[in-house]
Amino acid sequence: MIPLLIYLGIFIVSFFIVRTVTDQAQKGFNARKTVTFGDESAVKPNRIASVISVLALFFLWGSFTGSSLLPGFLHMPGAFVGTTTFEYTARADDGTEDSATVTVIVHPAQDKTNAPEVDPGEGWAKDDGAAIGAYRSGLIRVDKNDEKGREVGHTVIAVNGQPISPGVDVFVNNARIGMSEKGTLNFEPDKGWQMEAIWLPPPEKVVERLGEIASEGYRDSTLYEHLGYSLFRVIVGFFFGALVGIPLGYAMGLSNWFRGWFDPIVEFMRPVPPLALIPLIIIWFGIGETGKIILLFLAALWIMAIAARAGVSGVAISKVHAAYSLGASKRQIMRYVIVPNSLPEIFTGARVAMGVCWGTVVAAELVAAEQGAGMMIMVASKFQLTDIVILGIILIGIIGFGIDILMRMAEKWLVPWKGRV
Amino acid sequence: MSGLSISNLSMRFDLPNGDYVQALQDVTLTLAQGELMSVLGPSGCGKTTLLNIVAGFLAPTSGELVLNGHEVRGPDAERGMVFQQGALFEWMSVRENVSFGPRMAGKSEREWGQNVDHLLDIVGLQDFKQKAIYELSGGMQQRVALARCLANDPDVILMDEPLGALDALTREKMQSLVLKLWKETGKTIILITHSVEEALLLGERLLVMAPRPGRIHKEYRLPFADLGVGEDLREVKKHPEFAQRREEILGMIWDMEEEIMGRQEESA
């Protein structure tokens, strides 16, 4: 909730700051437009907003994880670490009351620390020492060293002068103290607003982990092998999907028989998400490469077939007529008219198919794999290695985005007339 | 026998609901080699259907179509077509578009190169040879279409409103160009248009068609095309007979349109 509010705050505040600081006038033709609200072509992404948006995400991430990349004053209050004390008051059966002090060392959870030695002090209630990890909580048996123990009805009745009983909490310095049903004190140090590293590691930890995995690998394979396997599966699966799907789509666009034969299959398979095929593929082909490539082949096949079919039906009949009147044969019509005319559709399909394949391969690797980006994050999550999980997600996103950019560049190069007819 | 002869051509479109449209009924006409005939008529009178049959894209329900002594069956390089727009290949350059016919016939660039470049000169696109189609204006695109058709050296050129999408000034220039090419190449041309002026200016013969069923209403022989070759077309328009014919034909088409409207109101 708090991060969301801060994010919203950054969004609004930076909007007003950027608006007053920068020159908002549109450049070029858009400057002359009086109607811009509702004119989609007049909406250009504000690049300053994009930069601030990315920075804000990293800022929030760093701030809520106590990142060393951010100066300390930008950190959200962290979990309490250090030494704190509180006082309890106990009563025994004989009606006498006595107080004693408890010294608690709150240490980073992964370190082992012994309880501090304390001087027992005066009275029948003796002072205690305890050690508790940050973000954890622990029971403190304050009666253990007291002269009047539980056998004579030792009961804690107050902490720092405030009455306490099971279900009633008392807030002391840097901690909250509760009481179990049996009357034992439960010490819970303040968690602050930061996330514990096992839930969300700071950015530099993720980068560090990247370096570590890149040089040492993870689970018997290097990082490049993991990513390479995923990419390899996608490319091979997509390649065969396109190799079969495109001719199939052409045939469906050109022949009644093919259209009739494959229409029910294609229309039925289209709405089945490839993920739903994973169990069947595993039953049939196991968890090896074959199964994954067949899965991706199927994911790409229908998309490419439908794209090629749409490409054929999108040919303006006047182009086909013109080509026939110029003496072209059926083969030449195919080669010089139908195929080039369908390229824009095929590229659109290929981009969709690549995206779907990339998503499917990660999902398939989550289920079962020896190597791969999905396997990496799945195994890491079982060991609570959140930094690897986050690293994996970021890499998957970057690669997916990179694939799309490459496809778009290829499209621009091969189909320069797209959208300009 | 050289030339195009159309006899008793009828075309009936059967509609899925059991109805039918008689798009053409008993159309008979002959065109000698080298004649330019323009075709006028209210919308829906079967002009495009007639042209598609001559081109070989449609088979008539009855009647005969003979070109240079043999019957027409299907599209062929001997009958070239110029469409209103959108029939150029965007994935080819201007020069590749124009040389499409010869290339499909398996000719080498040595055989077609000179002719194609010459045609590009004539239509004034010598500086745009390597340009992409989408970089050209509408008028330039129609000149490419014209050159592409001519480069294939057909006997008959069929044009379905080739200048319909152009602005008035470009249109006038293109009309001069069509006349010039017609005279230079001696092609047989059938030109469909919605503009009475254009039909009068370009047509050595002028066919007025009537709708429902589509049929020949009246035929003219006109002197203006011959007058217009190499002349300023605006001068031709000042000819007293030109104005008279224009009024006559406009009136005729108006009457037909009104009749259609009347019939529609009746049935409504």
Ligand SMILES: Nc1ncnc2c1ncn2[C@@H]1O[C@H](COP(=O)(O)OP(=O)(O)OP(=O)(O)O)[C@@H](O)[C@H]1O
């Ligand atoms: N494929 C078709 N199926 C059914 N009817 C058709 C078909 N093609 C044309 N028609 C009908 O045939 C008639 C003639 O059509 P055509 O396109 O030849 O007219 P047109 O004279 O070229 O009209 P315009 O001047 O508007 O281009 C019209 O009534 C039309 O509705």
Ligand SMILES: [Mg+2]
């Ligand atoms: Mg028409």
